[in-house]
Amino acid sequence: MLKVEGLNVEYLLTSYKVDAVKNVSFYMKKGECIALVGESGSGKSTVAMAIMKLLPPYAKISAKEIMFDGKDILKADEKLMSEIRGKDVTVIFQDPISYLNPIISVGEQIFEALMAHNSKISDKDAQVQAIELLKKVKIADPERVLKMYPFQLSGGMAQRVFIAMAISANPKLLIADEPTTALDLTIQSQILKLLNNLRKEYNLSIILITHDLSLTSYLADRIYVMYNGQIVEEDTAEGIFSNPIHPYTKMLITSSQAIYQGEVKRLKDKMNSEKEVNSKVEQGCNFLRKCKDSNAECEKEPPLIEYNGLKKVRCWKL
Amino acid sequence: MKQTIFSIQDLKKYYLVKLGLFKKAYIKAVDDVNFLIREGEAYCIVGESGSGKTTVTKMLLGLELPTEGKIEFLGKDLSKLLSDARSAKDFRKNVQAVFQDPFSSLNPRKTVKDILEKPFKVHNEKIEMETTERLLEEVGLIPPKEFLKRYSHQLSGGQRQRVCIARALALKPKVVILDEPTAALDVTIKAQILNLLIDLKEKYNLTYIIISHELPLLKSIADKISVMYAGKIVEEGAAERIFNNPKHPYTLGLLESIPPPDPKSAKTKTLPTLEGEPPSPVNPPKGCRFHPRCPYKFDLCDKIEPEKVEIYSEHYVSCHLFNRK
Numbered sequence: 001m002l003k004v005e006g007l008n009v010e011y012l013l014t015s016y017k018v019d020a021v022k023n024v025s026f027y028m029k030k031g032e033c034i035a036l037v038g039e040s041g042s043g044k045s046t047v048a049m050a051i052m053k054l055l056p057p058y059a060k061i062s063a064k065e066i067m068f069d070g071k072d073i074l075k076a077d078e079k080l081m082s083e084i085r086g087k088d089v090t091v092i093f094q095d096p097i098s099y100l101n102p103i104i105s106v107g108e109q110i111f112e113a114l115m116a117h118n119s120k121i122s123d124k125d126a127q128v129q130a131i132e133l134l135k136k137v138k139i140a141d142p143e144r145v146l147k148m149y150p151f152q153l154s155g156g157m158a159q160r161v162f163i164a165m166a167i168s169a170n171p172k173l174l175i176a177d178e179p180t181t182a183l184d185l186t187i188q189s190q191i192l193k194l195l196n197n198l199r200k201e202y203n204l205s206i207i208l209i210t211h212d213l214s215l216t217s218y219l220a221d222r223i224y225v226m227y228n229g230q231i232v233e234e235d236t237a238e239g240i241f242s243n244p245i246h247p248y249t250k251m252l253i254t255s256s257q258a259i260y261q262g263e264v265k266r267l268k269d270k271m272n273s274e275k276e277v278n279s280k281v282e283q284g285c286n287f288l289r290k291c292k293d294s295n296a297e298c299e300k301e302p303p304l305i306e307y308n309g310l311k312k313v314r315c316w317k318l
Numbered sequence: 319m320k321q322t323i324f325s326i327q328d329l330k331k332y333y334l335v336k337l338g339l340f341k342k343a344y345i346k347a348v349d350d351v352n353f354l355i356r357e358g359e360a361y362c363i364v365g366e367s368g369s370g371k372t373t374v375t376k377m378l379l380g381l382e383l384p385t386e387g388k389i390e391f392l393g394k395d396l397s398k399l400l401s402d403a404r405s406a407k408d409f410r411k412n413v414q415a416v417f418q419d420p421f422s423s424l425n426p427r428k429t430v431k432d433i434l435e436k437p438f439k440v441h442n443e444k445i446e447m448e449t450t451e452r453l454l455e456e457v458g459l460i461p462p463k464e465f466l467k468r469y470s471h472q473l474s475g476g477q478r479q480r481v482c483i484a485r486a487l488a489l490k491p492k493v494v495i496l497d498e499p500t501a502a503l504d505v506t507i508k509a510q511i512l513n514l515l516i517d518l519k520e521k522y523n524l525t526y527i528i529i530s531h532e533l534p535l536l537k538s539i540a541d542k543i544s545v546m547y548a549g550k551i552v553e554e555g556a557a558e559r560i561f562n563n564p565k566h567p568y569t570l571g572l573l574e575s576i577p578p579p580d581p582k583s584a585k586t587k588t589l590p591t592l593e594g595e596p597p598s599p600v601n602p603p604k605g606c607r608f609h610p611r612c613p614y615k616f617d618l619c620d621k622i623e624p625e626k627v628e629i630y631s632e633h634y635v636s637c638h639l640f641n642r643k
Contacts, residue, residue: 039504039507040475040504154595155367156595157595184366184367184531184596185366185531185532185533185572185575185576186366186572186575186591186592187595188575189577189589189590190591190592192589193589211504211505213505213579214576214577214578214579217577217579217581217586218577218586218589220581237581238581238582241579241581241582252506253579255505255506255508256505258538259512259534259535259537260534260537260576260578260579262534262561264513264516264538265513
């Protein structure tokens with residue numbers, strides 16, 4: 001359904017440029033949930049925004065191919081894009097309260113979303129549909145919530161309202177950019193469950209963007225691990241967790257498992273200080289500066305190689 | 319018995335809010351909280367946002383005055399300590415803080431060297447060149463000479479948090495209060511910072527007060543845990559017991575809702591969830607504040623507030639299920 005081939009994004013700043021995304025390719029099928037995992041600055045959000053063409057003007061996108069549902073996104077003009085955005089592809093963000101308009105009631109914002117895709121809808125129908133949507137996202141008292149303003153909502157409620165607006169046009173793809181990072185534990189698991197139910201109900205495809213691997217274990221079918229703008233490993237969720245190959249993936253998995261099991265001490269000798277590496281290697285493997293067992297070969301950039309027929313890894317050590 | 323550092327009795331903090339021209343209400347941010355913190359302990363307070371955990375730490379730091387109740391630091395009343403300039407300075411030297419966001423807690427116009435020298439200047443203490451270098455080595459920023467010249471924007475999130483920790487340790491405090499010390503960091507960095515904190519605590523016999531909503535993180539470091547819900551402590555006890563044998567239904571729900579980092583585990587597939595949302599602090603539910611979300615609630619719960627019961631030595635639960643009277 002979605003195919004991205006050789007995506008590059010550069011941010012052209014006044015005095016220098018930043019390669020935010022380097023040669024990223026991925027695909028997803030209908031109803032699938034893929035996860036882009038990586039630390040902040042790894043380019044995972046930029047990838048998602050590039051697909052929606054929502055990047056600022058100083059970002060330069062180039063790619064071999066971006067196809068979504070039979071439409072060529074690369075060639076799409078602004079008119080076609082605004083049809084795709086909000087209707088076929090919608091986004092939910094980390095901090096829902098700041099994306100809701102603070103001076104308009106929740107109800108009116110949902111009506112607006114409904115009208116954007118169906119301008120003939122009557123006020124009464126909009127009301128009925130909005131209540132229906134809020135019930136879908138498990139808001140207990142939808143009539144009352146419609147009259148509330150965003151500042152009266154808790155973080156979890158705001159995220160539910162946001163999800164309700166996102167699914168209002170029956171989208172095919174939902175991009176969830178750190179959807180639960182700002183929420184508490186108990187609310188996080190509620191939202192994860194909600195996303196999973198919606199996915200089944202609407203046969204929705206989800207791109208989950210997160211730095212928290214434990215979220216992906218519940219929701220994702222396949223995982224792309226990103227480091228410094230590149231995909232360093234891709235595999236099914238089970239494959240990533242049970243058999244991580246790339247040193248960065250290994251580090252991610254061991255850290256999150258050690259945290260979960262309360263055995264952080266075990267990691268001690270592996271990483272306890274941030275040494276400054278002076279050699280400013282511009283080329284070569286992205287992970288070179290942090291890699292424990294790098295050698296001379298690593299000063300050339302490794303390709304993304306197929307491994308065991310199942311996963312792809314970007315490392316010379318294979 | 320180890321020395322008691324902080325002793326908190328019947329602590330309350332109410333904030334006045336105006337709902338209209340004449341209507342007033344109180345936000346009960348912290349309501350009747352009691353606990354003891356002993357030397358060398360990592361005392362952790364967990365709870366969801368709005369549960370009052372940050373308000374408690376603000377009062378411990380003397381940044382907010384309690385509405386009611388008493389805080390004693392080393393046996394002395396905190397409000398008296400703070401009213402005298404000299405003893406207040408001494409208190410500040412002994413109790414340091416590290417905050418969640420290392421991006422906003424470092425002055426962007428100062429170099430790391432300036433930042434680390436500041437505490438010594440404030441307290442009129444001698445600084446030697448090696449002092450700041452040793453501090454940086456202590457927190458794993460190697461080589462220190464390289465880092466001293468930098469400004470905070472030239473550091474990564476993890477490095478900044480290390481500088482914050484170095485600054486907190488500069489004057490050899492007894493207590494370090496850590497408010498969500500790793501919330502803004504990536505997973506691999508979280509583990510590193512946690513390790514650093516564990517090492518430093520052992521080395522200097524520090525007392526930690528850690529505030530967090532990320533329960534799994536605390537498993538590695540906590541000695542004692544208090545679970546707060548809507549301004550009250552619902553369960554308090556040794557960390558091991560809280561994790562392995564939680565008693566209060568809320569603690570149970572919190573622990574259950576942590577997704578394990580393993581797609582094959584049975585828990586990942588079902589992901590047990592605690593339904594509902596935390597109550598409004600202006601108008602908390604009658605009786606037990608957790609009863610609207612509690613799967614085990616019975617007729618007493620929405621009428622009478624449960625009392626604190628000691629079910630093991632120094633393990634307290636406030637829940638009717640354990641009140642055998």
